[in-house]
Amino acid sequence: MNIKTKCVQGEYQPGNGDPRVVPIVQSTTYKYSSAGEMGDLFDLKAEGFFYTRLANPTVDWVEKKIAALEGGIAAVMTSSGQSASMYSILNICKAGDHVVSASAIYGGTYNLFNKTIREMGIDFTFLAPGATEEEINAAFKPNTKCVFGETLANPSLDVFDIELYAKCAHAHNVPLIVDNTFATPINCRPFEFGADIVTHSTTKYMDGHACALGGVVVDSGNFTWDKDKYPGLTTPDETYHGVVYTETFGKAAYITKMRTHLMRDIGAMQSPQNAFYTNLGLETLALRMERHCSNAMTIAKFLKAESEKPDGKISWVNYPDIDEGKNGELCKKYLPNGSCGVISFGVKGGKEGAVKFMENLKLAALVVHVADIRTCVLHPATTTHRQLSDAELEKAGVPADLIRMSVGIEDIDDLLDDIKNALANV
Numbered sequence: 001m002n003i004k005t006k007c008v009q010g011e012y013q014p015g016n017g018d019p020r021v022v023p024i025v026q027s028t029t030y031k032y033s034s035a036g037e038m039g040d041l042f043d044l045k046a047e048g049f050f051y052t053r054l055a056n057p058t059v060d061w062v063e064k065k066i067a068a069l070e071g072g073i074a075a076v077m078t079s080s081g082q083s084a085s086m087y088s089i090l091n092i093c094k095a096g097d098h099v100v101s102a103s104a105i106y107g108g109t110y111n112l113f114n115k116t117i118r119e120m121g122i123d124f125t126f127l128a129p130g131a132t133e134e135e136i137n138a139a140f141k142p143n144t145k146c147v148f149g150e151t152l153a154n155p156s157l158d159v160f161d162i163e164l165y166a167k168c169a170h171a172h173n174v175p176l177i178v179d180n181t182f183a184t185p186i187n188c189r190p191f192e193f194g195a196d197i198v199t200h201s202t203t204k205y206m207d208g209h210a211c212a213l214g215g216v217v218v219d220s221g222n223f224t225w226d227k228d229k230y231p232g233l234t235t236p237d238e239t240y241h242g243v244v245y246t247e248t249f250g251k252a253a254y255i256t257k258m259r260t261h262l263m264r265d266i267g268a269m270q271s272p273q274n275a276f277y278t279n280l281g282l283e284t285l286a287l288r289m290e291r292h293c294s295n296a297m298t299i300a301k302f303l304k305a306e307s308e309k310p311d312g313k314i315s316w317v318n319y320p321d322i323d324e325g326k327n328g329e330l331c332k333k334y335l336p337n338g339s340c341g342v343i344s345f346g347v348k349g350g351k352e353g354a355v356k357f358m359e360n361l362k363l364a365a366l367v368v369h370v371a372d373i374r375t376c377v378l379h380p381a382t383t384t385h386r387q388l389s390d391a392e393l394e395k396a397g398v399p400a401d402l403i404r405m406s407v408g409i410e411d412i413d414d415l416l417d418d419i420k421n422a423l424a425n426v
């Protein structure tokens with residue numbers, strides 16, 4: 001199956017008389033006839049469902065579909081993108097460890113790392129876009145356990161140099177984790193460029209209809225876990241009768257530990273109902289991404305032309321697909337079929353101009369969301385990124401006049417009219 005077919009028909013294969021559509025298994029528990037059978041499940045000696053905090057059939061089908069789309073061996077769905085990012089780190093890091101991360105990442109992820117996880121005793125070094133191989137290598141410490149980046153940064157749209165970071169991570173025997181939310185596996189599959197773990201906020205394009213919060217972590221199965229560096233994976237887990245994940249589960253050690261350890265202890269599981277919605281979104285993901293990208297390209301070109309007119313009201317436009325610099329080069333390499341539907345730009349008149357423009361839009365709604373079928377706009381400096389200082393904003397690539405427009409799948413002429421009308425009112 002090609003990836004576009006996998007979106008529609010991947011993994012769930014109904015038998016005779018089974019529901020055609022992935023059913024919602026709205027049950028927390030599963031029945032067994034003997035204590036022995038159930039005991040084997042608890043000891044990880046047998047596979048099966050026993051409690052929805054750990055696994056559920058609906059969620060399982062959707063996890064398998066996402067793993068197939070990314071080209072990974074297995075996936076764990078989570079209740080939000082935030083919990084996916086947190087799990088991806090906590091699965092292999094504990095107090096005293098260190099993480100190298102790109103600084104151009106989602107504001108929520110930056111806070112999660114720099115506040116909550118830092119307070120747990122895990123240290124971070126953040127690297128700005130354009131860091132050289134030498135600079136990246138210099139950020140590693142003996143206690144570094146992983147590297148983290150975002151394929152297409154939300155909202156700066158910096159394209160992460162996956163191959164370069166994978167090379168540096170592997171030179172230090174640590175895995176590369178990539179948040180692939182904005183690109184989706186339709187436009188980029190980070191495993192093909194050397195990433196080891198992929199995360200998503202499924203809340204964004206995967207759902208795509210702004211109706212279900214969720215996240216996912218996908219394991220490529222490619223990383224070889226060093227015995228001394230990752231004792232959580234390579235030495236006996238006494239809370240599971242001494243199982244050694246790398247010995248018992250081989251390539252699936254990381255993702256199995258995430259389910260049996262972090263899901264068991266923290267329980268940020270995606271609900272079967274939300275997994276069902278996520279799957280409805282996945283079925284049209286390939287189709288929607290094409291339209292998101294073509295609409296965004298047309299709008300980006302219009303805004304660019306506007307920014308080049310002496311009396312135009314746009315000061316700058318950022319869409320990697322039309323960028324002529326380094327970011328454009330990275331986009332062509334990692335996202336040759338298009339990046340995503342998100343554009344950022346500045347309206348002349350700074351913060352005031354930006355707010356006026358947004359308030360005059362009629363089709364594009366002002367909401368705290370992106371990657372929705374409905375076009376929406378946001379001013380990060382006064383909303384999602386308002387916790388960041390000016391220096392941190394600059395480091396995250398989010399100037400104060402930046403408007404983020406998430407272009408939907410409406411008719412392009414209607415969208416252009418809406419933008420023109422709003423600009424006329426600035």
Ligand SMILES: *Cc1c(COP(=O)(O)O)cnc(C)c1O
Pocket residue numbers: 080081082083085106108109150154179181182200201202203204213214215
């Ligand atoms: C939204 C987002 C997240 C967080 O996801 P939630 O589902 O909102 O918790 C993480 N990474 C990126 C790139 C995002 O856009």
